[in-house]
Amino acid sequence: MRRLTTTQADFQAQLDALLAFETAQNPEVDAAVARILADVKQRGDEALVDYTACFDGVAAASMADLTLDGEALEAAYRRLPAERCEALEAAAERVRRYHEKQLQPSWQYCEDDGTVLGQAVTPLDRVGLYVPGGKASYPSSVLMNAIPAKVAGVGEIAMVVPTPRGERNDLVLAAAHVAGVDRVYTIGGAQAVAALAYGTATIAQVDKITGPGNQYVAAAKRAVFGVVGIDMVAGPSEILVICDGGTDPDWIAMDLFSQAEHDEIAQSILLCPDAGYLGRVAASIERLLPAMPRRDIIAASLANRGALIEVRDLDEAAAIANRIAPEHLELSVAEPWALQPKIRHAGAIFMGRFASEALGDYCAGPNHVLPTSRTARFASPLGVYDFQKRSSLIYVSEAGAQTLGRIASTLAHGEGLPAHARSAEYRLND
Incomplete structure (x- = not known):
C-alpha cells in the first residue's frame, strides 16, 4: 500500500494518478448488450428463457418457472433462522424510519390576483429492482432499494435476481418479503434489464430501474436510460478515512479492508497528520490481512488503488476529501461535528470513532446506494425522492x-x- 505526503512536490500528480479510473465504455460489452436488448425486445419471454439457460444454467419451460410470487418470498422468510429474520426486520425498520423523513409533500400558493402556482409530488407507478445473485448476494441492497420506493408510494415493485445453477438465496428472497417486493423473477444480466425496460408478456414495463450489477448490467442500464429512468451507473466502491491518530489502528485497518474486499479495483485511502500513526495502521494491515478470507482481493485492491497519506492538518485533510468526493467518508476524529461543516462532497459521512462504514451498509438507516467515482460533487444517495416525480401546477x-x-x-x-x-x-x- 503506497505512502504519500502532501509536502511532496509531485503530490497532486500522484493523487490524480491514484484517483484515475477508466470509466470509458467497453465497445465489446456495449455491442453484446445491444444484441441482447434487441433480442429481448423482439422475442420477449422466449429470449429470457433462452438466456437464463445459457448464462445461468437454469432450464425453464416458461417464465412461470422463473417467477416467484409473494407466497414464495414468505416461504423463504419462514425457512430462515430466527436470528436472521430478526436482523432483517430490525434493519428494515431503521431504513424505513430514516426514509420516511424524506417524503416530499405537494405544495401551492395563491397570488393576490387569484393565480395559483404549485407542485404536485406523485410516486412512480412501477419500479424494477436489480439484485446480484450467486456468490454476490446482497439482501441489504434489497432493503435499500425497495424500502424507499415503498415509502414513496410506488404502486408495484418487481425484482430480478439471477440464480446461477438454480441456487436461490433465501436471505435475499426473505429481504424482498420484508421490504414489500411484489414479485421476483429469477433472471439476471442485460436480459433482465431489457425485460424491465421494454416489458414482456410476463414482466410489465417499469418506469425506473435501480440496483447494482456487473459491467453488462451497467451497460444495459446506460443503454435503456430514456426509455426508463435509472438510479446511476456506479463505479467501484470507495472509502476515505480522515483520522487524527486517536483511533485504534486495527479499527482503521479493518475499515479500509471493508471496502477493499469488494473487488480488486475498490479504493481505500487514509488521511492523517500523524506519520507515526500511519505506520501503526500499516503494521495493523500487515498483521490482520493474512487471516482475512478475502485477503487476495483486499491485497490487490490496496496495492492497486489504496494509499496512506500524511497531511499537514485536518483542514488540509478536509480539502483533499472534497477533491476526492468519496462514496464513503469516515471522520474518525475527536470532534467530528467541528470538521463536518468543512466537507462539501461525500456520499455518506460517518461521524466519530464508532461509526464504521459497515453499519451504514446494513442497518444505520441512511441509504447505502451512494455516488461513486467523484460524482458526489453533484449526485446524492438514493432516496425516496428518486421514486417520486414532480409536476408543476399553474392555475x-x-x-x-x-x-x-x-x-x-x-x-x-x-x-x-x-x-x-x-x-x-x-x-x-x-
Missing part, C-alpha cells in the same frame, strides 16, 4: 392573465415565436 386567473400575458407576449415576439405571443394575447381584455 391562472383572468386578472393574472392580463399581467402574465403581456410579459409572455413581449418575450415571445423577442424570440421570434408569434404563435406563442398570439396565444397569450388572445386572453388579454384589451
Whole structure:
C-alpha cells in the first residue's frame, strides 16, 4: 500500500494518478448488450428463457418457472433462522424510519390576483429492482432499494435476481418479503434489464430501474436510460478515512479492508497528520490481512488503488476529501461535528470513532446506494425522492392573465415565436 505526503512536490500528480479510473465504455460489452436488448425486445419471454439457460444454467419451460410470487418470498422468510429474520426486520425498520423523513409533500400558493402556482409530488407507478445473485448476494441492497420506493408510494415493485445453477438465496428472497417486493423473477444480466425496460408478456414495463450489477448490467442500464429512468451507473466502491491518530489502528485497518474486499479495483485511502500513526495502521494491515478470507482481493485492491497519506492538518485533510468526493467518508476524529461543516462532497459521512462504514451498509438507516467515482460533487444517495416525480401546477386567473400575458407576449415576439405571443394575447381584455 503506497505512502504519500502532501509536502511532496509531485503530490497532486500522484493523487490524480491514484484517483484515475477508466470509466470509458467497453465497445465489446456495449455491442453484446445491444444484441441482447434487441433480442429481448423482439422475442420477449422466449429470449429470457433462452438466456437464463445459457448464462445461468437454469432450464425453464416458461417464465412461470422463473417467477416467484409473494407466497414464495414468505416461504423463504419462514425457512430462515430466527436470528436472521430478526436482523432483517430490525434493519428494515431503521431504513424505513430514516426514509420516511424524506417524503416530499405537494405544495401551492395563491397570488393576490387569484393565480395559483404549485407542485404536485406523485410516486412512480412501477419500479424494477436489480439484485446480484450467486456468490454476490446482497439482501441489504434489497432493503435499500425497495424500502424507499415503498415509502414513496410506488404502486408495484418487481425484482430480478439471477440464480446461477438454480441456487436461490433465501436471505435475499426473505429481504424482498420484508421490504414489500411484489414479485421476483429469477433472471439476471442485460436480459433482465431489457425485460424491465421494454416489458414482456410476463414482466410489465417499469418506469425506473435501480440496483447494482456487473459491467453488462451497467451497460444495459446506460443503454435503456430514456426509455426508463435509472438510479446511476456506479463505479467501484470507495472509502476515505480522515483520522487524527486517536483511533485504534486495527479499527482503521479493518475499515479500509471493508471496502477493499469488494473487488480488486475498490479504493481505500487514509488521511492523517500523524506519520507515526500511519505506520501503526500499516503494521495493523500487515498483521490482520493474512487471516482475512478475502485477503487476495483486499491485497490487490490496496496495492492497486489504496494509499496512506500524511497531511499537514485536518483542514488540509478536509480539502483533499472534497477533491476526492468519496462514496464513503469516515471522520474518525475527536470532534467530528467541528470538521463536518468543512466537507462539501461525500456520499455518506460517518461521524466519530464508532461509526464504521459497515453499519451504514446494513442497518444505520441512511441509504447505502451512494455516488461513486467523484460524482458526489453533484449526485446524492438514493432516496425516496428518486421514486417520486414532480409536476408543476399553474392555475391562472383572468386578472393574472392580463399581467402574465403581456410579459409572455413581449418575450415571445423577442424570440421570434408569434404563435406563442398570439396565444397569450388572445386572453388579454384589451
